[in-house]
Amino acid sequence: SQKIEQNSEALNIQEGKTATLTCNYTNYSPAYLQWYRQDPGRGPVFLLLIRENEKEKRKERLKVTFDTTLKQSLFHITASQPADSATYLCALGSARQLTFGSGTQLTVLP
Amino acid sequence: ETGVTQTPRHLVMGMTNKKSLKCEQHLGHNAMYWYKQSAKKPLELMFVYNFKEQTENNSVPSRFSPECPNSSHLFLHLHTLQPEDSALYLCASSQDPLAESSEQFFGPGTRLTVL
Numbered sequence: 001s002q003k004i005e006q007n008s009e010a011l012n013i014q015e016g017k018t019a020t021l022t023c024n025y026t027n028y029s030p031a032y033l034q035w036y037r038q039d040p041g042r043g044p045v046f047l048l049l050i051r052e053n054e055k056e057k058r059k060e061r062l063k064v065t066f067d068t069t070l071k072q073s074l075f076h077i078t079a080s081q082p083a084d085s086a087t088y089l090c091a092l093g094s095a096r097q098l099t100f101g102s103g104t105q106l107t108v109l110p
Numbered sequence: 111e112t113g114v115t116q117t118p119r120h121l122v123m124g125m126t127n128k129k130s131l132k133c134e135q136h137l138g139h140n141a142m143y144w145y146k147q148s149a150k151k152p153l154e155l156m157f158v159y160n161f162k163e164q165t166e167n168n169s170v171p172s173r174f175s176p177e178c179p180n181s182s183h184l185f186l187h188l189h190t191l192q193p194e195d196s197a198l199y200l201c202a203s204s205q206d207p208l209a210e211s212s213e214q215f216f217g218p219g220t221r222l223t224v225l
Contacts, residue, residue, distance in 0.1 A: 004152070034213065043112065043200050043216025044153075089153070097166065098214065100153040 002028045004101040006090060012107045019077040021104045023090035026071060028099070030092035033066055033073050038087045038103065047088075048075075080108045113137040116201050116217035123191065124225050131186040131220045133201030140206050142184040143214065144176060147198040159184060160206075191224045198222070 007022035023033070032051045036044035050057045050066040050073065057064045063076040077084050087105045091098040114135045123129050135142060144156040158166035159178040173195075175187040184201055198219045204212035 009150070041218070041221075043114070043202070043219050044214075045112065045216070046213040049213060097155060097158070099155075102150060102152045 006101040006104045010105045015108055015110050019080045021075040021088050023073040030094050032093045034091045035075050036089040082108045082110050084108050112215045114203055114215050114217035116220050120221045122223045128189040133184040135203040139203040141204045143202040144186050145200040193224050196224045
């Protein structure tokens with residue numbers, strides 16, 4: 001069965017460091033992958049999209065990689081700030097649906 | 111905000127009650143979605159509407175009944191729910207679900223508690 005795993009439920013890092021979140025999947029061939037941010041009591045907010053034929057995408061301090069051989073996406077936040085603390089969700093897309101992972105809760109410590 | 115509103119934000123209901131959740135999007139999108147988010151679990155897609163037509167129903171129990179009167183409004187009618195239905199119910203919209211990479215815009219959700 002299809003499975004999406006995000007590296008850990010929670011990740012704590014020091015302010016200024018680079019946060020790296022992992023999204024692994026099995027039994028799935030997504031056409032694209034999206035990353036969302038979710039704050040407590042709010043709905044997810046779209047951050048970045050990367051397609052299957054793209055290796056890397058950047059947006060300001062964010063970088064996403066997509067390795068269809070390893071079946072893995074990495075999400076990096078450079079120069080992290082306490083305001084980056086949130087839950088980050090990866091979502092695999094194909095046809096007409098997005099399938100979400102359970103998320104990684106990131107805490108950036110001042 | 112995201113352009114997607116949901117009401118109510120919080121709802122407590124008994125197992126015999128009937129209630130409805132409302133979602134409205136102001137983005138001119140053609141597709142709308144209902145998701146269920148339980149603690150520590152991934153978002154579960156419940157229903158998809160494209161141009162007011164239901165295109166997906168992911169084996170959702172009949173005690174959840176969606177309604178999409180137009181492309182801007184989406185309802186989720188609830189009746190005889192179970193305590194395990196307690197969760198955050200999220201509405202989302204996108205330009206076109208058939209587009210390869212339509213990002214989804216989510217509302218703030220309705221926190222539902224079934225007693």
